């Protein structure tokens with residue numbers, strides 16, 4: 001029997017509100033330390049929390065998008081522990097009844113489609129940030145920046161339905177897409193707007209193995225690497241007759257190995273109790289309905305629709321819908337040109353390459369749906385060949401000029417005037433007696449060479465279909 | 480009751496005499512709950528919040544944060560741009 005991994009994720013999503021969850025301080029990232037603080041988020045005695053309604057809105061929205069049930073009554077709790085960056089000595093969070101429970105996301109991997117169930121989603125406040133200067137173990141003090149203290153989070157906890165590193169990775173990718181589609185979070189892992197802890201065990205039978213937690217994974221790649229390493233480590237340990245220790249580990253980014261971490265809370269006793277400063281949060285059916293109406297088409301739905309409606313490949317649909325901006329760009333151009341396949345090709349091959357190489361955003365480029373139509377019309381009317389179209393597109397992307405402008409200025413118009421093409425062909429036949437006689441002796445492959453010569457003389461502007469038709473006629477006439 | 484455990488959770492370091500006193504206080508409090516337990520609450524919904532208390536929410540609008548000069552007045556706690564906190568057990 002094979003060892004089977006069992007993996008669960010705990011993800012903190014930073015909600016993109018302007019102000020903190022319980023006070024009016026700004027949530028701006030990267031502000032000068034301790035400039036966005038007030039008595040509430042510093043935990044000064046007597047200060048009272050007042051809930052930000054946007055946090056409730058975003059939490060509800062995200063819950064609904066993750067197919068969760070929204071609890072009409074949810075409550076706030078105090079989670080008590082001592083840590084320098086937690087000024088009140090407790091974190092205000094949700095506990096017994098969170099704002100959202102029981103949902104799922106359907107994740108696609110290279111092998112299959114799978115529903116990953118979500119246990120709960122609760123809203124809570126973030127802690128401050130300890131700044132370590134010098135030697136951490138030597139210093140008698142911690143230095144704290146409380147700008148992050150009170151920034152709103154939604155914690156998403158999955159069921160242990162995940163069985164591979166790839167599934168975990170794809171879940172996170174889809175979650176990030178979803179929060180971005182909704183506009184409830186930037187989803188930037190590098191900026192801490194999405195943080196992921198994983199729980200993992202391996203076992204052979206029904207009884208689950210000993211659970212190990214991996215904390216502080218700060219990129220999608222780290223999650224995947226940490227899980228790949230840890231699955232392997234646990235299986236190898238068990239195969240050798242060893243035991244898995246229940247512990248918290250972290251990923252060493254340099255080596256890709258997970259290592260045991262010294263934990264701050266050996267006593268895992270948070271003594272949760274209801275937050276007396278905040279009465280229950282009560283949501284009406286009308287409120288939930290109203291939020292539901294603001295949910296846009298979600299990534300998976302959009303992807304499926306693009307395949308069905310526009311007939312583009314599943315891979316392209318997946319990549320195009322990775323970003324809502326790219327998806328909107330595609331759809332606008334596909335509709336205006338009526339040529340979704342061509343649009344998807346140029347978009348994924350040429351435009352995305354330009355964007356990635358130049359560190360641009362799709363919204364920043366001047367080549368939009370209108371320019372797309374112009375370009376495809378130029379091909380359609382045989383004004384330019386597909387080959388030339390590519391260079392026109394590239395030129396348009398970098399210079400900002402329209403396709404017709406470029407064709408005009410550079411004289412790229414395809415030659416469809418048969419008289420002009422005939423003239424060139426006559427020259428080519430005259431200048432290449434050897435290939436011509438080879439052709440006449442039945443060596444058809446030299447056609448390619450002769451067409452190449454015609455293209456060279458016309459700088460690629462001859463219409464290849466017309467050119468080859470005339471060439472064959474002329475060669476046959478020589479027989 | 481394991482007083483040591485709660486001392487640790489509350490980050491307190493009690494003297495032997497304090498331990499004795501607090502231990503007695505806590506035992507009295509717990510015994511008081513034993514009396515309350517005798518009341519029949521079979522058909523009573525648990526009451527967590529004051530009845531009718533309503534949750535007020537605020538709009539997502541910025542309010543003035545504290546100015547740094549006022550933070551700096553507390554020299555004990557504030558150092559440079561940061562709050563300075565003594566390391567806590569378990570940290």
Ligand SMILES: [Zn+2]
Pocket residue numbers: 020023024025036037038039040041042150
């Ligand atoms: Zn504040």
